[in-house]
Amino acid sequence: MQMKATSIKSLYRETKKYIDSNIVVAGWVRTIRDSKAFGFIELNDGTFFKNLQVVFEDEKIDNFKEIAKLPVGSAIIVHGKLVETPGAKQPFEIKADKIEIEGLSQPDYPLQKKRHSFEFLRTIAHLRPRTNTFSAVFRIRSLAAYAIHKFFQDRGFVYVHTPIITGSDAEGAGKMFRVTTLDLDNVPRQEDGSIDYSEDFFGRETNLTVSGQLEGETYAMAFRNIYTFGPTFRAENSNTPRHAAEFWMVEPEMAFADLNDNMEVAEDMLKYIIKYCMENAPEEMEFFNNFVDKGLFDRLNNVVNSDFVRITYTEAIDILLESKEKFEYPVKWGCDLQTEHERYLTEKVFKKPVFVTDYPKDIKAFYMKLNDDNKTVAAMDLLVPGVGEIIGGSQREDRVEVLQQRMKELNLKEEEYWWYVDLRKYGGTRHAGFGLGFERAIMYITGMTNIRDVIPFPRTVNNAEF
Amino acid sequence: MQMKATSIKSLYRETKKYIDSNIVVAGWVRTIRDSKAFGFIELNDGTFFKNLQVVFEDEKIDNFKEIAKLPVGSAIIVHGKLVETPGAKQPFEIKADKIEIEGLSQPDYPLQKKRHSFEFLRTIAHLRPRTNTFSAVFRIRSLAAYAIHKFFQDRGFVYVHTPIITGSDAEGAGKMFRVTTLDLDNVPRQEDGSIDYSEDFFGRETNLTVSGQLEGETYAMAFRNIYTFGPTFRAENSNTPRHAAEFWMVEPEMAFADLNDNMEVAEDMLKYIIKYCMENAPEEMEFFNNFVDKGLFDRLNNVVNSDFVRITYTEAIDILLESKEKFEYPVKWGCDLQTEHERYLTEKVFKKPVFVTDYPKDIKAFYMKLNDDNKTVAAMDLLVPGVGEIIGGSQREDRVEVLQQRMKELNLKEEEYWWYVDLRKYGGTRHAGFGLGFERAIMYITGMTNIRDVIPFPRTVNNAEF
Numbered sequence: 001m002q003m004k005a006t007s008i009k010s011l012y013r014e015t016k017k018y019i020d021s022n023i024v025v026a027g028w029v030r031t032i033r034d035s036k037a038f039g040f041i042e043l044n045d046g047t048f049f050k051n052l053q054v055v056f057e058d059e060k061i062d063n064f065k066e067i068a069k070l071p072v073g074s075a076i077i078v079h080g081k082l083v084e085t086p087g088a089k090q091p092f093e094i095k096a097d098k099i100e101i102e103g104l105s106q107p108d109y110p111l112q113k114k115r116h117s118f119e120f121l122r123t124i125a126h127l128r129p130r131t132n133t134f135s136a137v138f139r140i141r142s143l144a145a146y147a148i149h150k151f152f153q154d155r156g157f158v159y160v161h162t163p164i165i166t167g168s169d170a171e172g173a174g175k176m177f178r179v180t181t182l183d184l185d186n187v188p189r190q191e192d193g194s195i196d197y198s199e200d201f202f203g204r205e206t207n208l209t210v211s212g213q214l215e216g217e218t219y220a221m222a223f224r225n226i227y228t229f230g231p232t233f234r235a236e237n238s239n240t241p242r243h244a245a246e247f248w249m250v251e252p253e254m255a256f257a258d259l260n261d262n263m264e265v266a267e268d269m270l271k272y273i274i275k276y277c278m279e280n281a282p283e284e285m286e287f288f289n290n291f292v293d294k295g296l297f298d299r300l301n302n303v304v305n306s307d308f309v310r311i312t313y314t315e316a317i318d319i320l321l322e323s324k325e326k327f328e329y330p331v332k333w334g335c336d337l338q339t340e341h342e343r344y345l346t347e348k349v350f351k352k353p354v355f356v357t358d359y360p361k362d363i364k365a366f367y368m369k370l371n372d373d374n375k376t377v378a379a380m381d382l383l384v385p386g387v388g389e390i391i392g393g394s395q396r397e398d399r400v401e402v403l404q405q406r407m408k409e410l411n412l413k414e415e416e417y418w419w420y421v422d423l424r425k426y427g428g429t430r431h432a433g434f435g436l437g438f439e440r441a442i443m444y445i446t447g448m449t450n451i452r453d454v455i456p457f458p459r460t461v462n463n464a465e466f
Numbered sequence: 467m468q469m470k471a472t473s474i475k476s477l478y479r480e481t482k483k484y485i486d487s488n489i490v491v492a493g494w495v496r497t498i499r500d501s502k503a504f505g506f507i508e509l510n511d512g513t514f515f516k517n518l519q520v521v522f523e524d525e526k527i528d529n530f531k532e533i534a535k536l537p538v539g540s541a542i543i544v545h546g547k548l549v550e551t552p553g554a555k556q557p558f559e560i561k562a563d564k565i566e567i568e569g570l571s572q573p574d575y576p577l578q579k580k581r582h583s584f585e586f587l588r589t590i591a592h593l594r595p596r597t598n599t600f601s602a603v604f605r606i607r608s609l610a611a612y613a614i615h616k617f618f619q620d621r622g623f624v625y626v627h628t629p630i631i632t633g634s635d636a637e638g639a640g641k642m643f644r645v646t647t648l649d650l651d652n653v654p655r656q657e658d659g660s661i662d663y664s665e666d667f668f669g670r671e672t673n674l675t676v677s678g679q680l681e682g683e684t685y686a687m688a689f690r691n692i693y694t695f696g697p698t699f700r701a702e703n704s705n706t707p708r709h710a711a712e713f714w715m716v717e718p719e720m721a722f723a724d725l726n727d728n729m730e731v732a733e734d735m736l737k738y739i740i741k742y743c744m745e746n747a748p749e750e751m752e753f754f755n756n757f758v759d760k761g762l763f764d765r766l767n768n769v770v771n772s773d774f775v776r777i778t779y780t781e782a783i784d785i786l787l788e789s790k791e792k793f794e795y796p797v798k799w800g801c802d803l804q805t806e807h808e809r810y811l812t813e814k815v816f817k818k819p820v821f822v823t824d825y826p827k828d829i830k831a832f833y834m835k836l837n838d839d840n841k842t843v844a845a846m847d848l849l850v851p852g853v854g855e856i857i858g859g860s861q862r863e864d865r866v867e868v869l870q871q872r873m874k875e876l877n878l879k880e881e882e883y884w885w886y887v888d889l890r891k892y893g894g895t896r897h898a899g900f901g902l903g904f905e906r907a908i909m910y911i912t913g914m915t916n917i918r919d920v921i922p923f924p925r926t927v928n929n930a931e932f
């Protein structure tokens with residue numbers, strides 16, 4: 001396949017097999033330098049984080065002068081012998097017999113060898129994966145996505161594609177994007193002047209989903225264990241380093257499972273993803289630990305090797321009140337935990353990941369199971385050092401009357417959720433699930449601090465370029 | 467996890483381990499029948515296609531009468547001993563010591579034991595995965611999705627999440643859904659009366675993507691081999707069994723690859739997915755072959771065991787012209803191939819999958835590589851028996867001037883594609899890729915004939931329920 005070019009990854013991973021062999025490699029020039037009679041190219045072929053050093057000599061290759069002047073970023077195909085280079089920085093290099101130019105770059109190529117700010121690189125999102133940082137970020141993103149699939153598939157969970165375009169509003173929370181084929185220039189009206197959505201594509205108002213959970217629950221009641229993994233959307237005007245309008249979410253849902261089962265799976269999953277990335281991209285992870293976030297390995301190893309703490313919200317509030325710490329947002333029972341509170345708990349008090357459970361019902365969603373105290377719900381948030389909340393979940397309300405009562409309190413129309421209520425009528429079970437914001441996880445694993453830098457082409461307020 | 471209930475899948479796959487042991491199983495009542503002193507339940511727990519037979523006796527369980535009257539669909543937890551049943555239809559059964567009712571169903575449960583039409587089941591899409599057919603469909607869907615990830619990840623391809631909300635139009639083809647936060651009741655206007663999109667969330671017009679290919683190409687120029695796998699959208703008013711407004715697409719893209727490489731990967735991938743489903747869900751596949759599509763195994767084995775044919779479009783036209791077959795749509799060089807032509811080629815002429823390459827440029831997209839004849843492009847469509855086209859792809863135009871010329875001819879604005887053109891300026895390479903409509907593949911693998919029956923909650927004209 002692909003001209004039988006050997007991947008640079010194979011050269012590093014199976015070096016013995018290739019040393020002193022004639023090989024062909026195809027990739028892009030990262031840097032180039034030459035003296036009169038010979039030159040060096042750092043070649044990256046996208047299969048591996050590290051480059052391959054190419055040595056080319058005037059005596060051996062026909063087009064020496066042309067190659068010596070190649071602009072950075074050019075694509076070339078190198079034929080030659082792989083030789084060991086004992087004592088040198090790199091373990092081996094290729095001595096070129098022939099170098100073909102596949103595609104020239106230009107002198108105005110934006111990725112010249114110098115440091116570029118992340119802000120600048122966002123403006124060339126189509127080129128930034130060619131840099132060290134972003135090739136590492138997006139390889140980790142790919143591996144982490146696969147780790148999630150592998151974790152759940154190995155455990156028999158069924159992957160469900162819940163709908164992106166939806167007529168319902170998963171939580172009554174979160175501003176939504178309208179999806180329409182109506183002519184905005186000439187919106188059709190009914191006799192009373194209101195918009196005639198019967199003319200819209202779906203014959204009704206539709207939006208982009210904010211969560212696949214409710215639909216996911218319907219499949220958990222058929223397959224026992226399921227997960228979703230797809231894009232979700234928020235039309236919130238939050239121009240922060242942690243908010244994007246479009247992001248991916250993982251949402252497992254398990255029948256016959258309670259809050260303890262839920263925490264067990266969340267803990268196992270998070271540890272699994274981290275380990276998978278560390279084992280399958282050690283060079284990239286090393287790079288993040290050295291150049292992006294010096295404490296990264298300490299933090300990740302702490303997560304992987306800890307038994308996560310489990311405390312109730314009420315206990316958490318007591319700890320915060322007793323701490324005498326000055327918080328920007330004052331603490332009292334009933335308040336939502338802010339990032340400062342979450343980080344205090346996980347970084348200062350416990351120094352490892354903490355599940356906080358049983359939050360006041362008034363700060364949580366309608367579908368969470370009401371506890372016997374009638375004041376709290378069987379919710380769980382996982383807090384991790386360095387970030388705060390990374391996973392949110394709950395056991396779901398499985399009693400039909402209690403669910404209906406909660407919906408009434410919150411002015412949700414039962415007729416819009418008829419199918420969700422049905423699940424409690426026809427063989428409902430205790431069940432639980434959670435959501436992991438995939439980008440938050442990638443930020444956590446890489447140490448990158450802006451969500452715009454872990455999404456290939458981020459969508460944020462006033463930005464949908466590319 | 468989950469009350470330590472053993473999955474019915476484990477009972478079938480590791481029978482020896484469980485025979486004569488006391489176990490707990492948790493699932494839903496598919497059927498129930500009883501005589502005076504004992505009864506039988508067919509229990510399905512969602513982990514496996516087949517049911518577990520539960521035998522319960524008045525002498526042994528306290529709540530015999532209550533259990534005997536359980537409505538179909540109820541959720542129960544059964545404690546008992548697994549025993550072999552030589553000579554019986556099923557290999558083993560569980561003799562219940564105790565049956566707990568987890569959640570009652572109701573007498574009006576729509577899935578009583580009788581045949582339901584697929585049309586009816588679409589109206590209860592939240593319950594239909596509890597039927598044999600749809601549990602099989604959606605388990606295959608999950609496995610096929612995973613097979614795709616595994617195929618590409620094992621080969622070092624990087625998974626890229628291309629954007630769902632887009633400011634660009636990937637092909638100049640395909641009607642798109644508008645995404646907006648503008649108040650449709652009161653659309654903001656500029657002074658000249660035109661809509662003021664600067665007030666919209668992204669400060670511009672945005673739509674739902676029809677393809678991630680163009681963005682995918684940018685990542686192929688960094689990682690060499692990438693793939694996308696995500697939802698795509700068409701706002702076309704096509705109310706057919708093969709069209710949905712929302713569907714998932716797989717789009718690999720490879721640098722340093724030509725059309726032959728492309729065909730090789732497409733062929734390997736399709737065979738891999740089919741084999742993966744057959745190996746990992748033999749019971750489900752058997753069911754499809756017996757009850758949904760009698761010729762399924764013949765068809766799939768033919769695909770898996772064939773070397774796919776490769777012919778040019780011009781050869782295909784010649785074959786069709788010489789065939790003397792009466793087609794609804796007349797054949798001549800330059801026409802697009804219709805399903806009847808495609809099926810004739812693959813079913814009547816070659817009796818196996820056929821790649822047709824090098825189509826007239828006028829019926830293909832602007833980004834396909836122009837051949838030296840100046841009339842055709844390096845496109846490829848894969849035709850399979852029973853369906854027709856299942857994969858479409860091409861080598862991409864990598865010469866910047868030719869690309870610009872093609873865009874001009876088709877009235878595409880270069881400034882909207884500046885980043886796409888950049889790829890040809892800065893170290894472009896020959897490259898190629900293709901798209902597989904995931905639902906079409908699932909229909910092909912299962913024999914299901916309506917796309918509405920392979921999507922959990924399908925979105926089609928006038929339908930966005932659930």
